[in-house]
Amino acid sequence: MNSIIFIAPPAAGKGTQSKKLMMKYHLPHISTGDLLRDATKKDDERGRYIKEQMALGHLVSDEIINELMMERLNQSDCADGYILDGFPRSLEQAYAYNEILEKLNKPLGHVIYLSIDEETAKKRILGRISCPKCGAVYNDMIDVLKPKEEGICDHCGHALEKRVDDNEETFCNRFETYMKNTEPLLDYYRKLNAVSTIDSTQDADTIFEEIETILRSQA
Numbered sequence: 001m002n003s004i005i006f007i008a009p010p011a012a013g014k015g016t017q018s019k020k021l022m023m024k025y026h027l028p029h030i031s032t033g034d035l036l037r038d039a040t041k042k043d044d045e046r047g048r049y050i051k052e053q054m055a056l057g058h059l060v061s062d063e064i065i066n067e068l069m070m071e072r073l074n075q076s077d078c079a080d081g082y083i084l085d086g087f088p089r090s091l092e093q094a095y096a097y098n099e100i101l102e103k104l105n106k107p108l109g110h111v112i113y114l115s116i117d118e119e120t121a122k123k124r125i126l127g128r129i130s131c132p133k134c135g136a137v138y139n140d141m142i143d144v145l146k147p148k149e150e151g152i153c154d155h156c157g158h159a160l161e162k163r164v165d166d167n168e169e170t171f172c173n174r175f176e177t178y179m180k181n182t183e184p185l186l187d188y189y190r191k192l193n194a195v196s197t198i199d200s201t202q203d204a205d206t207i208f209e210e211i212e213t214i215l216r217s218q219a
Contacts, residue, residue, distance in 0.1 A: 003109030004215075005084045007186055010174045011124035012114040012200040013207060018083050020208050028077050031085040035068040036060060066096040074104055081109070090181050094188055110218055111189045112211060114200035118175055125171045133158040 004021065008014040018029050040051040046064065053060050069087060072078070088094040101108060127141025131153035138153075138160060139145035148154050189195045196214045198207055 002107050003078075003082050003084060005088075005109065005111045006114060007111065007182060007189070007195075008114035008200065009116055009118075009121055009178045009182075010171065011121040011128075012116045013204060014085065014114060016204050017114070017208060017211060018085055020204070021083055021211070025081070027081050027083050029083045029085060030069075030072055030078075030087075032065055032069070032087050032089075035065075035072055039068060062090075062092055062096065065093070066100065069097070070100045070103065073100060073106070088185060091184055091188055094185055108192075108194060110196065110214060111194045112214065113186060113195050113197045114207070115197055116200045120201050121175065122168070122171055125166050126168060128166050129160040129162050131156060131158050132161050 004027070006014045006018065021027055022029050036050055036054065039047050040054065041047065046067075050060055050064065065087070073082065088097045098108075100106075123141050124139060127139040127145075128137065129140055129147075129151075130137045134153060134156045136153050136155050138147045140147075140150070147160060151160050152158075153160055186195065196218075198210045198214075200207055202210075
């Protein structure tokens with residue numbers, strides 16, 4: 001199996017589908033956030049720079065991101081495929097990713113777009129509550145996703161919590177940023193006939209079935 005790139009707005013379910021793919025196909029899940037956090041644990045010049053930039057709330061340069069990504073994709077566990085989360089995010093990163101693939105002699109793989117309208121995404125974000133103990137996620141604005149007892153986890157009985165950044169202002173900013181930066185990226189891959197689109201307002205199992213159909217058809 002080749003690589004999988006998910007392009008998706010906030011709350012489209014990218015994380016859920018990534019976990020399902022990891023469990024079934026044992027593919028490594030690679031996110032820029034994880035790469036940056038791992039880099040800060042190393043006491044070298046690059047690690048200290050990244051740690052400083054993140055502490056200041058600044059974006060780490062594309063040059064560093066691309067460097068970390070190439071090092072990660074060159075590791076042995078990526079030989080049979082991987083899942084990319086949060087990369088590429090822009091046309092510039094897409095061009096850099098092409099260069100990485102050429103150097104490592106890897107194909108582009110699958111580009112899957114999880115589409116969702118803004119109102120549905122907003123409802124998923126603003127209603128999201130989770131259990132800090134076992135990690136279960138619920139939504140108090142969607143009936144089928146509500147906990148059986150309000151504010152209590154069905155699995156372990158712990159009190160549920162809402163993330164501080166799950167608010168309307170933050171959501172609107174994230175969605176606007178997505179539309180501005182990611183739509184051109186989507187257009188780029190569409191011109192390469194590389195994009196498969198899935199309606200992510202469907203239930204998670206149906207979405208996963210569609211992803212598997214795409215993977216089989218493009219094998």
